[in-house]
Amino acid sequence: MTTWLRIFFIGGAVSFRALFAWIRPSVYIPTLVVGPTTQIIFFAYLGRTAHLESDDWFVVGNAVQSASLAALFGMGFAIDGERWTQTLSAVLATPASRAALFLGRSGPVLVNAAITAATGFVGAAIFLDFRMPWSSVPAILFLLLVASYSCTGLGMVTGAVGLRMRDVPILANFAMAVLLIFCGVNVPLDALPGWMSSIAQWLPVTHVIEAAREVATGAPLSAVRSDVTIELALGTGYLALGLFLIRFFEREGRRRGTLERA
Amino acid sequence: MQPVRVFWTGFVLHFKQLSASPFMLGTAAAWPLVYATLAFLMFRATDQAPSLLYAALGAAVMGIWSTTATSAGGAIQQQRWWGVLELLVAAPARLILVLAPVTVAISGLGVYSIASTLLWGRLLFGIPVHIEHPVLFVISIPAAVLSIGLLGLLLASTLVLYRAASAFSQALEYPVWTITGMLIPLSLLPIWIHPLSWVLAPTWGMAAVRHSALGGNVGIPLLICAALSLAYTGISVLLLQHFERLARERATLSLT
Numbered sequence: 235m236t237t238w239l240r241i242f243f244i245g246g247a248v249s250f251r252a253l254f255a256w257i258r259p260s261v262y263i264p265t266l267v268v269g270p271t272t273q274i275i276f277f278a279y280l281g282r283t284a285h286l287e288s289d290d291w292f293v294v295g296n297a298v299q300s301a302s303l304a305a306l307f308g309m310g311f312a313i314d315g316e317r318w319t320q321t322l323s324a325v326l327a328t329p330a331s332r333a334a335l336f337l338g339r340s341g342p343v344l345v346n347a348a349i350t351a352a353t354g355f356v357g358a359a360i361f362l363d364f365r366m367p368w369s370s371v372p373a374i375l376f377l378l379l380v381a382s383y384s385c386t387g388l389g390m391v392t393g394a395v396g397l398r399m400r401d402v403p404i405l406a407n408f409a410m411a412v413l414l415i416f417c418g419v420n421v422p423l424d425a426l427p428g429w430m431s432s433i434a435q436w437l438p439v440t441h442v443i444e445a446a447r448e449v450a451t452g453a454p455l456s457a458v459r460s461d462v463t464i465e466l467a468l469g470t471g472y473l474a475l476g477l478f479l480i481r482f483f484e485r486e487g488r489r490r491g492t493l494e495r496a
Numbered sequence: 497m498q499p500v501r502v503f504w505t506g507f508v509l510h511f512k513q514l515s516a517s518p519f520m521l522g523t524a525a526a527w528p529l530v531y532a533t534l535a536f537l538m539f540r541a542t543d544q545a546p547s548l549l550y551a552a553l554g555a556a557v558m559g560i561w562s563t564t565a566t567s568a569g570g571a572i573q574q575q576r577w578w579g580v581l582e583l584l585v586a587a588p589a590r591l592i593l594v595l596a597p598v599t600v601a602i603s604g605l606g607v608y609s610i611a612s613t614l615l616w617g618r619l620l621f622g623i624p625v626h627i628e629h630p631v632l633f634v635i636s637i638p639a640a641v642l643s644i645g646l647l648g649l650l651l652a653s654t655l656v657l658y659r660a661a662s663a664f665s666q667a668l669e670y671p672v673w674t675i676t677g678m679l680i681p682l683s684l685l686p687i688w689i690h691p692l693s694w695v696l697a698p699t700w701g702m703a704a705v706r707h708s709a710l711g712g713n714v715g716i717p718l719l720i721c722a723a724l725s726l727a728y729t730g731i732s733v734l735l736l737q738h739f740e741r742l743a744r745e746r747a748t749l750s751l752t
Contacts, residue, residue, distance in 0.1 A: 260663065260664075261663040264663045264664050264666070264667035265663050265666070265667065268667045269667060269670075272667070272669075272670035272671050272674070273670050275670070275674060276670045276673055276674045276680075279674060279680045279684055279685065280535070280538060280679055280680055281538070282680075282684055283545065283546065283679065283680050283681060283684060284538040284539050284541070284542055284544075284545040284546075285542045285544040285545060286538050286541055286542050286545070401518075401519065404518075404519065404522060407527070411527075411530040414530065414534065415530060415533055415534055415537070420534055420538060421534065421537040421538055421541060422541065425537065425540075425541035426537065
């Protein structure tokens, strides 16, 4: 158990630092700090153009969804990055628990995703005069962690597919696009075609966005308990699926000798 | 005629090369569909929104900027990584004539964006593509593409010494979408933004495309778009000369 925890905590932190060496302030700030805010401003103004919902509605939706940016790309690099640094075979040759190895990496990714989403709220407060009750801030922070958890789960899945597919960034972009369109980020779920809103119920961020919109208007966390529970369950499901896929593609990669083929 | 030949040969070469890249094609043809779909769904949800063709045209030009923002900022860096920057600088042709085709070819991929977005709107959302002034529309499209490509060149020339040029130029994707009136009317933006919008050629390129398709004055936006594009080229020439001299003096041309 000690080994498991050591790989989880220390291994996770070291791997994150190593694989995210490219995240210098000159890259981090434009991508993960400026990016969410500019996305929020664009959609808030697009909402005004379409006369659809308030600025606050778009702020909360896009800020929460922006957690997926850091989570999907973060997990993608946390897994597929090993291939680019030519250390994937060495990592997979170790007898270490795959759950400890990859869940450990998901921790820093999750925290980073929550920070990214939080910057969106700060940006919206500066540029769109977004305000929510101070009493809602702790609950919103908690919901950002929940959103980051479920997005990290999805990132585990897309990262795992990266063991088989060459272009993880394309996959991460595709997943982000799906979340942007389907999850009620910019289009109310009841304005989407029925099949799209049905799919949305099974995707990360749909439920937590609904919860965050209620909480931002002053509702207590207890009022959105069911949404939070569903979101956490979805996140856990995606994490489990991701770990299963990592094992599956690892076995397939060994059998076919394709682990390093990128 | 020689500068035109150098530019055209470079443009064709880079356009073909970029068209062979699944990533670039995906960015040019598929990524704009995401925003087109969002715009269609948002505009369809209310009866006070602009027409869906308005959204389709805006999303198409947004795609051109997406492709440019993703790649043009780091275009010079890319030549450096490929190890050909020194050869390009040493070539007898002026540097601007060698680099401009790269960024214009990147924005030229926008033709895929326009085609895919209009087709997507027609097939999935039943948006009729009725163009008010077809001849002016055919002129406006290359003007918009060229203006975006030259803005990309200006960006690449400005960011040539900045190591994270790509990340920076990608961060300009949403801001340029927002302030150039691609989907959001300029009248909705704060007044202090307007001068910034006016000095961006894509604002006028977009206006020319939209007016030629939906009706309105095309001549003035086209002229301003052309004048600004020319200005971008002039500034890029000066910047490139300056940075080339600095890089030669410091022997840093090939350093990443």
